[in-house]
Amino acid sequence: MGDRHPNDPRPPQPLTRHFQHITQQARALDRHHPLLWDLLVTGFFVTAALIDYTSGGWKNVTENPTLPGRLILTLSLGLSVPLLWRRTHPFAVVLTMVPSAFVNAWTGALLQAALIMLVALFNVALRTHLRTLLWSYALAVAPFVVVAFRYPAEQGPDQSVAPPAMSLAFSAVIGIAVRTRQEYLASLVERARQLEVERDQQLQLAAAAERARIAREMHDIIGHNLSVITGLADGGRYAATKNPDRATQALDAIATTSRQALAELRRLLDVLREEPEPTAELAPQPSLTDIDHLIAGVRAAGLPVHTTILGNGPLPPGRQLTVYRIIQEALTNTLKHGGPGATAEVVMSYEASGAVTVTVTDTGRGTPAPVNGGRGLPGMRERTALYGGTLEAGPLPHPHQGWRVHLHLPEEIPQ
Structure with missing residues (x-):
């Protein structure tokens, strides 16, 4: 008696339980x-x-x-x-x-x-x-x-x-x-x-959004690294007959890139598990500090890349990931579709207001895959829309030859 909280519901009395039982039986009949x-x-x-x-x-x-x-x-x-x-x-x-x-x-x-x-x-x-x-x-x-x-x-x-x-x-x-x-x-x-x-609909929308995010991440990770590996393999094949040392370097680079891609893919799959392993290593998402490493890998795959950074300014991790992935996708498209002899240029500028602009141009002869045929350009547009930015992608005006990707992320407005 002394342990019962005054607000706790009391169990029904025997007479009440009997009446409820009879009522339930009558309703069931x-x-x-x-x-x-x-x-x-x-x-x-x-x-x-x-x-x-x-x-x-x-x-x-x-x-x-x-x-x-x-x-x-x-x-x-x-x-x-x-x-x-x-x-x-x-x-x-x-x-x-x-x-x-x-x-x-x-x-x-x-x-x-x-x-x-x-x-x-x-x-x-x-x-x-x-x-x-x-x-x-x-x-x-x-x-x-x-x-x-x-x-x-x-x-x-x-x-x-x-x-x-x-x-x-x-x-x-x-x-x-x-x-x-x-x-x-x-x-x-x-x-x-x-x-x-409504709950089921929200769960379906959340699941669809998560599937789109996962597809976008896997496309960025696997697509870029496979393109780099393909470029390294082509370069190693040409160098094998003339410069065995260069071929060996290409094979080493392929092995390194493959291991990196496999490690990133494993980390992504670990996140998708319902019960992730306690020992799983969840590395942070790439940021702008990893741009140099990204461009070095692209150069090793045979695509000359010139970079220009104007100004400096802190960006939130989400915006850094967006900029990184769009530069990565633009260079990957150049690797896949630019053709032999293509070069690329990356220009990134920070504005005083906190906005950032990125322009990636190449001199390739090829044309990127159609927008409806893959997740490259749609994924870039989805990432840009998350931060209210604008993305322009298309061939350079005549008589120039090549492709241009222009990203603008406006100033972040505090909530």
């Missing part, structure tokens, strides 16, 4: 066997009405005990059997019961089965519109008004009409309350379903 449930409910009220008829209990409250038994039996069934259709046609059930209720009132039989109208009115409130409910309520009260004036009690007609009218109104209010709760729960279920759909 109604949900899986609705016709059987309707027969059980209707059978209960029909049985109660017939017991009142066969036992003669109705004679204790009737105003005319000499009424024929066939009339009492007909009225008992007319006030109870229509309940079988109370859920599918609630207003029709009320219309069917009203004639028996009027005969019951006019003849003075005053059968207790007339109270079954409470159940019918409850179902009207639960399943139909307000106007239908008002009409049903008026029809249900009318027989009691007939009784009040045809067989006035000692307390007067007003006092004899008020109790049944209030009971019928209370039944209608309960039906409205249950309906409101059902609609509220249905709205909660629908809202939960919509949230699940």
